Amino acid sequence: MDFVILGAGQAAASLSAKLRALSAEASITVIGDESAPPYQRPPLSKAYLLGEMPIERLTLRADAWWEEQNIRLLTGCKALRIDRDAKRIETTQGPVTYDRLALTLGATPRRLPDALGGDLGGVHCVRSIADIEALKGELRSGRNLVVIGGGYIGLEAAAVARKLGLNVTVVEAAPRILGRVAAAETASMIRDVHHANGVTILEGTGLQALRGQGHVETVALSDGRSLPADLVVLGIGIAPETSLAAEAGLQIENGIACDEQGQTSDPAIWAAGDCASFPWHGQRIRLESVGNAIDMAELVAENMLGAQKAYAPKPWFWSDQYDAKLQIAGLSAGYDQIVFRPGDSSHSGSVWYYANDALIAVDALNDARAYMVGKRLIESGRTPDPKLVADPAIAVKELM
CATH class of the missing domain: 3.50.50.60 (FAD/NAD(P)-binding domain)
Structure with a gap:
């Protein structure tokens, strides 16, 4: 066969x-x-x-x-x-x-239409080896990078570019970064990490067009501002x-x-x-x-080959930005309650999502123990008391 x-x-x-x-x-x-x-x-x-x-x-x-x-x-x-x-x-x-x-x-990857400057040189996506090879030569210290989109793809690109010494601005049209994929509490932790590393984040700011003569030179925003841009990375999904x-x-x-x-x-x-x-x-x-x-x-x-088995996904994701690691267990869509649990150090903590009194997802930033415990609880169908989750005096392993 x-x-x-x-x-x-x-x-x-x-x-x-x-x-x-x-x-x-x-x-x-x-x-x-x-x-x-x-x-x-x-x-x-x-x-x-x-x-x-x-x-x-x-x-x-x-x-x-x-x-x-x-x-x-x-x-x-x-x-x-x-x-x-x-x-x-x-x-x-x-x-x-x-x-x-x-x-x-x-x-x-979604790209900008030519009418908005998507066909200009210096405009990049980050999906394939060819995309990365095209981008590599342009990531030089001191240059101005504008990232369009404040999702994980855009934020990860911003982190890499900042580590390489570029001046980085992230432009997000929605009211906040990570608006479609994470709670405001998770977005706040990630935003703080980027601010601490010198990235400018413009939220609730739309893109009017990319402009330049053959190669991108400026990013025109919907509020009338114009950003200098030696290159642009698209993180629009x-x-x-x-x-x-x-x-x-x-x-x-x-x-x-x-x-x-x-x-x-x-x-x-x-x-x-x-x-x-x-x-x-x-x-x-x-x-x-x-x-x-x-x-x-x-x-x-x-x-x-004929097994006829049903797929039962166990969703998990991660995102590395600078030295910070965000680990995600479960799917947070449809949550009706959020519990924030402080971490043991700066730029750490976890966000626990509940729906109909059941734990459905956990976002953990620099907190591997919270991630592992949350993942096991979700996969076993168990739900910890939100009050216990929020209490940093209670060790996370005790939530099991």
Whole structure:
């Protein structure tokens, strides 16, 4: 049986490895449009950009591994069309047929339209090796960087640039940073870290346009101000890569719509990772994280071989900014109560989210113990008394 995995990121590496572990006989092909083999994305915009990690360490599997596992890896190969009737993918390297297909297409960074200056030189996204290589040469001490977007991507880029000696301003159109993904208490801790490191954060400030002659020179804001900019980093979110799936007639709903087993509206096609949405607690969600890419991909591999298992995600995330580490367990959407627990040092603490008197998520900044305890409580379905959580005199382990 021919298994084909379209997309060559973290989910593809995990799915192909699991398939091979479960079936020595299966024919497995992985197709990726980048020239590099599957690699880690999180270190790209942090350790790799800072020069603390060589490109060789980004790679998820050594070249020899693919040969040893008898997995055909097609890099620099762009998929043009999925022919569901013929069970064939048309690519720039010729047609590839499949019996069962997995879509691990990831997501694409949102860019500014040309009318707003998105086509100017010096305007960067941070998603791929090519993006980072283009950015690297422009990150020079003393230059002015404007980051558009105060989410995790933008804030992580701001932290790296500040460590490299650039003058950094973050522009966020919403009333505050991290408005869609974290409580005000978490945002406050992160804001304090950036202020302590010399970053200017402008909240509730819209972008009018980027301006310059061929290369960005200024950032015009909606309040009339103009910021000098030698370069701009866009952190305005990512969109699931669904174009091939949509053109093939697959159901699209906040990504490529899957059932609880990762199967799409075509019984011969599955999806996993950033591009896939799935039912969870009565809603349809999509998770953008390494943990989800690995866990969902491995489950899909089992189900492509007939296991018929339902996906039960255990969401966890992290963000490294300067020497601060934010660790997140659970999903905070729908919370109706917040409890803040002070940490043991400056720029540390945890935010505990409750919904209908149940603990649903924990954000922990420089507080690994709070993160681990919160994660275990959430995964076991237990809820600590909010009054005990808020009391720093009670050791966090006692909340178990």
